[in-house]
Amino acid sequence: MGRRPRDAQGDRRGLTRQVAGPTDKDKDERRPATKLVQGGRRPEWTGDPRLGGSVVNPPVWRASTILYDNMADLAARGHATHDKLYYGRRGTPTVWALADALTDMEPGAEGTLLYPSGVAANSAALLALLAPGDHLLMVDSAYEPTRAFCDGLLARYGVTTTYYDPLVGAGIAELITPQTRLIFLESPGSLTFEVQDVPTITRVARERGVLTMLDNTWATPLLFPALAHGVDVTMMSLTKYVGGHSDAMMGSLTATKAVWPRLRSAAYQLGQAVSPDDCALMLRGLRTLDVRMQRHGKNGLVVADWLAARPEVARVLHPGREDDPGHQIWSRDFGGTSGLFGFTLKGADDAGRARFIDALSLFGIGFSWGGYESLVVPGNPIRTATAWNDPDPLVRLSIGLEDPADLIADLERGFAAL
Ligand SMILES: Cc1ncc(COP(=O)(O)O)c(C=O)c1O
Structure with a gap:
């Protein structure tokens, strides 16, 4: 779901307009407000050459079953495909458009995965990145259900959690043990609003070979591009500012190239799917x-x-x-x-x-x-x-x-x- 389209063939506004589109580099250099408007509107998702035009918004593709042309087609798609229709749970263009648009907003991102809620996104990332015997450093100001997952299921699976002072800064180094695999941040804390020194914490983490993950729901990449500040995985409850209209729930994980395959593989195993209708609502919110x-x-x-x-x-x-x-x-x-x-x-x-x-x-x-x-x-x-x-x-x-x-x-x- 939603890997960055390295192979995108320009972004012609309609399939019928045969003009050379901007390159991926041009797209990376666009300013955030422009990316919010353009993101995810790939021509193959907004038009059909047989109809001779395109629409502004990627239509809602509802699907469980995907139909194949013949057995050769079925064999050719294989299990490893993404951004190609395979089975409803793996997404349709409406889902990929949202994932793509969110990836565009995070310089340095490889791709975005979508989950039925913000809590589901957090839990999926923690499951994907941690194994029995691992140690997690969790910010003490974290959203309460994030804590509940660490103290509940994660503990049952043999992962130990140490909560740390949100204002720890470089002092995080003293809390890292040989078993520490991940430092989780939330900044500002969504109830008490302490601002974490993210660049310092991510620098220390990288020096020690530890991954970092940030709940960036308060700021969104518009106010705080997390990966550019050294974070490996950024999470958002899209339910909040991205949706913006209090009528849909969803969560996202956006990650660097190094971490992306682990998250994607776990997402496929966990099998959480999002509704294309909700993705259309999220895309509508994202534009404004x-x-x-x-x-x-x-x-x-x-x-x-x-x-x-x-x-x-x-x-x-x-x-x-x-x-x-x-x-x-x-x-x-x-x-x-x-x-x-x-x-x-x-x-x-x-x-x-x-x-x-x-x-x-x-x-x-x-x-x-x-x-x-x-x-x-x-x-x-x-x-x-x-x-x-x-x-x-x-x-x-x-x-x-x-x-x-x-x-x-x-x-x-x-x-x-x-
Ligand atoms: C900071 C923060 N992270 C995550 C979530 C969870 O998001 P959702 O409600 O979409 O599961 C919330 C919800 O209030 C939140 O405030």
């Missing part, structure tokens, strides 16, 4: 990711700055703000901010936090984030390597595309109820 992300980021900072000035707020956890402990590394490494951040309610208890949240009407109460609509949830960080000592209750906001003045008015109602 740049403009949405700019608006999420801008609205988020307006709301975060307003919150920081409120007497009821103890702390705003947003790396895009200058007073945030992660701001320096964030400004060095990231191309912008998304709209997800947290804050703590000064001196409040859980009941006060509940009153605050219940009084909001524009913010939906719900898990997930990255959609066009604003969301709020209480946050209760789970830590084992470090302590989360903040006595004030945490609230997490996903800022949508509404007018921030209306969001602020809504939050004012929350403070009144508090």
Whole structure:
């Protein structure tokens, strides 16, 4: 599914236009906003020479069975094919178009695999890259189900996990043992927003022959091209900003050439398939990711700055703000901010936090984030390597595309109820 098309024959906009297309090198040098628009629209997926034209979006190819012309055709496709119709589980052009477009967004990537959810993508990567007896270094601020997989199935399969301080930096070297095979990062942490020093950690990992994997859901490659920062495998919950409309679930893994075959082989064995209809939704979201992300980021900072000035707020956890402990590394490494951040309610208890949240009407109460609509949830960080000592209750906001003045008015109602 979705290996980089090294053999692509240009990208003519329609099969009928016989003009030389840009080379793969030209495509690599395109800017991210252009890649978001062009990615995955290979002419063989958007047109048919017999029809004499092409469509803008790769159509939805729904399939379980693929039909072969004859026995010779069946034999010729073989088991090893990808980007060639073989069997529905191996994908159709709609699926490959999304995988291709995501690969395009990550300079240095060999290919992208798609999974039914972000959690499925994380679990598949950990299973593919670790074996009994191996040691995993997992960031202490990781999304809770990621921890659950390490403490559950992974432990049962004989992989040991050590949680580490998200701010460990070069100190990660001291935690690497001869059994360590993988360092997992999530930056910023999606509940507590610590920014990790990814380039330092990946440099140490490479020196020690250890792989790195990053949950890049918060930033997406638009704000943080992970492989360019030394990461070997980058994961995203496409459910969030890529989908952007809170109506589909999916996860992705994008990897370097060295790691790609291991992930692909495990994906084929695990047999998780994604729906072409959901891929079409994800592709639709991807096309507007740049403009949405700019608006999420801008609205988020307006709301975060307003919150920081409120007497009821103890702390705003947003790396895009200058007073945030992660701001320096964030400004060095990231191309912008998304709209997800947290804050703590000064001196409040859980009941006060509940009153605050219940009084909001524009913010939906719900898990997930990255959609066009604003969301709020209480946050209760789970830590084992470090302590989360903040006595004030945490609230997490996903800022949508509404007018921030209306969001602020809504939050004012929350403070009144508090
Ligand atoms: C940081 C992070 N990673 C992974 C996931 C899992 O994604 P999904 O909900 O698509 O399984 C989430 C979901 O909230 C998340 O916040």
